[in-house]
Amino acid sequence: MLTLIKLGLAIGMVLGLAWVAQRFGAKIAGLLAGYPLGTAISLYFIGHEISPEFAAASALYTQAGFSCALALVSAHAGAIYFCRCRGYSGLQEVALAVLAGLSAYALTAWILQFLPPVLWATTGISLLCIGVCHYLMRTWPEAMAVGGRTTWVVIVLRGLAAAAMIIAITAAAHWLPASLAGLLAAFPVTLYPLLLIIHMSYGGAQTLTLIKHYPSGLGALLIYTLSLTYTYPHWGLVWGTFAGFVLATCYLWGWHRWRYQA
Template sequence: MEVPLSWQLAKLAVSIGMVLGLGAIAVRVSPRVAGLLAGYPLGTAIALFFIGLELSPGFAAESAVHTLAGFTATLALGGGYLLAGRRPGLPGVLAGTAAGLVAFLAVSLVLTRVEFDRLTGTLTTLVAIALFTWLYRRVPESVARPGGRFSWTALTVRALLAAVIIFVITGLAHVLPAAWAGVMAAFPVTMYPFLVILHLTHGPDPVATVIKHYPMGLGALLCYALCVSFTYPTLGLALGTLAGFAVATLWLLAWTRLQAWQGSRRARNASTRGASGRT
């Protein structure tokens, strides 16, 4: 099917605007709000939406079922990058990217040979989340040092890279079966460019910290993919996408409240132990 130029331009504008918009929010509103928005399944949403627009909502819904399991391949990409991308600068980025892509494709090859349904796809990724969280338990925490003025150049490069990835994913969907299209839609469209820029500007240590915490941030992505697998055939692409974002929003709000509650509880316990130690 030949894709109209207007759709291609819309895809380009949405892909670039997604990343630039988050950057503007981080600078002009607050990093906290930007961090909350970064938890949205933006890359996956754009990929599945345009797959549905260019092919059919039914094909996109079927692909979304495989996206649920495909996040396991995304975790493998992070693991490959972490293992190989330990050098600073461009050599580390290239080595990490190569290893990450090999890991992603290897796991994808296995996943696409399995007939997943919504339950087994979700359970597969939940098991992978638990496994990678355990594997990353000894990865040291590192915080990126402030790098001076905000770099719109770096953000633009990140946006263009995200747009290229979206075009590759949606283009492959025209020649690949739904299983492969779904797994490709799980590719970390926004996270991977972020890792590249972070690696080039701050070195491999902060990148390792981002990868360490990535598994626990997959909840909104799982909720979104699960929701649109139901809503695309029944509500259509527009309403189905809105429903997916609504479910992802509820998850993020619940998750942030849980984290805040756990943080306050740990603080109270620490203060209680400190007070008892002084008596």
């Protein structure tokens, strides 16, 4: 039953983000990709299947794990620029970008597992990475929104992939220490399938637009996981999750209002 719930939630999130990308463009989709969707599901079920205290300890390292997610998308973007210089395109470009991104995530996660379990370290490293990525990506050109080229069959398949990743993460948490479980929970299970959908359907320009706005949305994930380190042990899973979503929503609303409507 839990597997079916994870499956349905993951597919629903990927479908929703894909619809946003087609309806409003990669800019807004990139911002919303930082909303605590896949991470929230992973940490909730880790808490449900193991304990709220273990999930709270994992959430501490999930904050550091967002640096891994930034390493993934940055390496993906770097591979796109590399392929442009070398004249690669199509599946060659996608394959190289996937290889570069996943390798960057794995390497960064291996390094960050040795961080001390304190907030200033786990939160600080991600805040630094968010700031650096936001600064370096600020001048990237914006691709115009395009629509109508991705079939819903493909999107559902990507949703199944996201569900498989969530199931794998929550299963692995039973055998891993809280540090590695938390770093795995930071994997962008909803963003990554969407990233591949856009890359294969629309090309590198739209993909880079999505990546450009991803660091801005990560603030919501940091706030969400930071709140869980306190609320899960004291308030329980349901109210802790609810409080985290309220705080994350307030952040995204405030950021969007300040950044795009100022």
